[in-house]
Amino acid sequence: SYELTQPPSVSVSPGQTARITCSGDALPKQYTYWYQQQPGQAPVLVIYKDSERPSGIPERFSGSRSGTTVTLTISGVQAEDEADYHCQSADRSGTYRVFGGGTKLTVL
Amino acid sequence: QVQLQASGPGLVRPSETLSLTCAVSGYSVTSGYYWGWIRQPPGKGLEWIGSIYHSGSTYQNPSLKSRVTISIDTSKNQISLKLNSVTAADTAVYYCARDPTNHDYGVYYFNYWGQGTLVTVSS
Numbered sequence: 001s002y003e004l005t006q007p008p009s010v011s012v013s014p015g016q017t018a019r020i021t022c023s024g025d026a027l028p029k030q031y032t033y034w035y036q037q038q039p040g041q042a043p044v045l046v047i048y049k050d051s052e053r054p055s056g057i058p059e060r061f062s063g064s065r066s067g068t069t070v071t072l073t074i075s076g077v078q079a080e081d082e083a084d085y086h087c088q089s090a091d092r093s094g095t096y097r098v099f100g101g102g103t104k105l106t107v108l
Numbered sequence: 109q110v111q112l113q114a115s116g117p118g119l120v121r122p123s124e125t126l127s128l129t130c131a132v133s134g135y136s137v138t139s140g141y142y143w144g145w146i147r148q149p150p151g152k153g154l155e156w157i158g159s160i161y162h163s164g165s166t167y168q169n170p171s172l173k174s175r176v177t178i179s180i181d182t183s184k185n186q187i188s189l190k191l192n193s194v195t196a197a198d199t200a201v202y203y204c205a206r207d208p209t210n211h212d213y214g215v216y217y218f219n220y221w222g223q224g225t226l227v228t229v230s231s
């Protein structure tokens with residue numbers, strides 16, 4: 001089965017830049033999406049189609065892709081950004097949606 | 109504003125069938141889009157279960173497909189999930205979400221999520 005790989009955790013100090021990666025063989029063919037999940041809450045879409053930001057999402061959130069790896073970048077990290085981040089994409093045929101294992105972002 | 113609310117029994121016995129419904133408000137399920145189910149075991153990541161179009165066509169996670177039935181009730185504006193032969197591994201928070209899949213543009217994601225409902229499988 002198709003899998004997306006994320007690091008389990010990333011730590012960063014306030015004001016610094018956090019980068020969370022997501023790797024998968026089909027990522028050059030399919031868009032990637034990123035969700036932020038606060039404890040006890042439902043996920044919220046923060047990036048769609050690799051690098052687009054939904055309305056209401058701060059400009060410090062951005063996305064990029066290079067080959068089989070996509071990156072969520074949070075510039076000028078704030079304490080409120082501490083959360084779990086999940087990447088999501090589809091298999092090559094677009095039949096199945098798949099999530100990465102999630103990355104816990106800790107703001108030191 | 110689209111709102112989704114999943115509901116159902118919080119406790120299911122092993123080997124029985126888990127049944128959940130998702131009430132959709134602020135949007136008619138017949139107006140388009142897929143509608144999906146996603147689950148999250150305690151302390152773990154998200155797992156897509158499946159998605160259904162208003163016509164009734166479905167896509168399902170192959171790892172769960174043999175146990176999953178997803179249906180849509182247009183008269184009640186809701187979708188349903190049935191997962192049979194459950195085990196402790198099916199204990200999770202179950203979310204429903206709107207899935208604006210567009211095959212022509214290669215778009216597959218979830219833009220509105222319900223709050224989720226915890227289902228525990230235990231005797």
